[in-house]
Amino acid sequence: MSYGVGQGVGGSDEAQQTRCACLLLLDTSAAMSGQRIDQLNAGLMHFKQALYANAQSAQRVDVGIVSFGPVRTVTEFVSADRFYPPFLVSSADTPIGAAIEQGVEMVRQRTQYYQANGLAYYRPWVFLITAGAPSDSWRNAAELVRQGEADKDFQFFAVGMEGADMAALGQISVRPPLKLKEANFRELFDWLSASMDTIARSSPGDTVPLINPTAAGGWASA
Numbered sequence: 443m444s445y446g447v448g449q450g451v452g453g454s455d456e457a458q459q460t461r462c463a464c465l466l467l468l469d470t471s472a473a474m475s476g477q478r479i480d481q482l483n484a485g486l487m488h489f490k491q492a493l494y495a496n497a498q499s500a501q502r503v504d505v506g507i508v509s510f511g512p513v514r515t516v517t518e519f520v521s522a523d524r525f526y527p528p529f530l531v532s533s534a535d536t537p538i539g540a541a542i543e544q545g546v547e548m549v550r551q552r553t554q555y556y557q558a559n560g561l562a563y564y565r566p567w568v569f570l571i572t573a574g575a576p577s578d579s580w581r582n583a584a585e586l587v588r589q590g591e592a593d594k595d596f597q598f599f600a601v602g603m604e605g606a607d608m609a610a611l612g613q614i615s616v617r618p619p620l621k622l623k624e625a626n627f628r629e630l631f632d633w634l635s636a637s638m639d640t641i642a643r644s645s646p647g648d649t650v651p652l653i654n655p656t657a658a659g660g661w662a663s664a
Contacts, residue, residue: 549566
């Protein structure tokens with residue numbers, strides 16, 4: 443299974459201009475209430491600190507966040523050194539389909555921004571975390587994911603917590619979804635930050651092997 447490709451596209455040869463977009467699609471439904479949403483918020487703060495601690499990641503990685511339950515763009519894409527995690531609160535339903543559709547459009551617009559400004563960029567990451575089952579239609583979202591992966595527009599990763607509909611996630615994501623062990627958000631965001639750092643240090647076009655999150659001691663199970 444492939445967990446990361448540092449494939450860049452077009453733009454300037456200047457290393458400092460190469461961008462890596464990372465979009466988080468985060469469940470804020472009732473399934474995330476209580477300790478879970480607190481742990482997610484703490485994980486986002488840790489993610490910020492981990493990215494900011496590395497000068498290259500801080501300058502090259504762009505972070506965006508879409509929460510769902512309901513769907514909201516809570517953080518437009520911003521460089522990691524200017525990213526400040528939002529405070530998320532849990533609400534009601536789990537509109538995964540609509541969240542993915544909005545996220546794919548955000549990534550498309552960000553890619554257009556890079557191209558219009560002559561910026562080289564790595565293939566964006568879209569990272570979904572959920573604890574529930576989709577409360578809306580997700581078939582169109584699944585098609586967008588598959589088409590985006592086939593066209594190398596982005597890479598999509600799905601992570602389910604206890605209670606998530608892993609079967610639905612498996613039909614949405616090209617890669618098999620991963621199951622978060624307990625609420626290991628800190629470990630998950632450590633891995634995500636390290637992955638972004640590895641990609642940011644690569645050259646556009648390089649294949650970048652990443653640590654398998656399901657390996658012994660990892661944050662996920664298959």
